[in-house]
Amino acid sequence: MNKRKSLYHGHRFPAAIISLAVRWYFRFQLGLRDIEELLFERGVVVRYETIRRWCDKFGAGFAHRVKAARRKPGRTWHLDEVFVTLRGEPYLLWRAVDQHGAELDILLQKHRDKAAAKRFFNRVLAACADAPRRIVTDQLRSYPAAKAEIPELANVKHVFVKASARVNNRAENSHQPTRERERRMRGFRLP
Incomplete structure (x- = not known):
């Protein structure tokens, strides 16, 4: 019988300390020196x-386990995009959150057109088992054009909100940690 080695085999510190440090880093807004x-x-x-x-x-493995263990995503999705600078160039960070505020998926893309929206919809649908009952977006025209081409989203109710009305607060609030990290790092360098 083949025994599989532990993921932490060969490390000086026990698994509890390693997992605690990695969890602190990714869960809270702490720097490496703070930890x-x-x-x-x-x-x-x-x-x-x-x-x-x-x-x-270990970060990617932890994120995968947490995502698998979290509760089933809600049936209302809030979608939004925000501009971030990467090496001085503007990119769009597309984000989907459910009605509980849990992040469903994110995608960094260069464009803000129908193809980019369709790519994002397909990625979120692949990450979630069930299609939503309702999608809440801002008034970007790419969303309904891309939604019309995806059969899983054909019967989904689409709610448009004005960006100034802040009705889409779930998605807007999910951008705050990204903005804070961008300020701290003085702009992102890697995707």
Whole structure:
């Protein structure tokens, strides 16, 4: 019988400390040096560079497990896009959240046309098992044009809101952590 090695095999620190550090980094708005200090207060001496390597190695796996364990997505989707700068060039960060505020999916694209909206719809549909009952978007014309070409979304109610009315607050509020991180990093460098 083949025994599978632990994911943490060969690491100096126990799995509980590694997972705690990675969870803190991705869950809260903490920097690597902040986590280094928090662990030091608990008697664990580890460098911030080690925490960065842990986040690179284990972060995607943790995110996948959390996404699989979370509750079923709601049937109302709020979709919105926001401009971010990447190496000085403008990009659009498309985001979908459900009525509970849980993020369904994000996609970084260069364009804001029908093809980009269709690509985003297909990606969100692939990530979620069920199609929504209602979609809430701003008045961008790309959304209804792309929705008309996707058969799963043919009978879905589409609600348009004015951006100034802030009725689409679920999607608007989900941009806040991205904006905060963008300010901290003085612009993004990598997608």
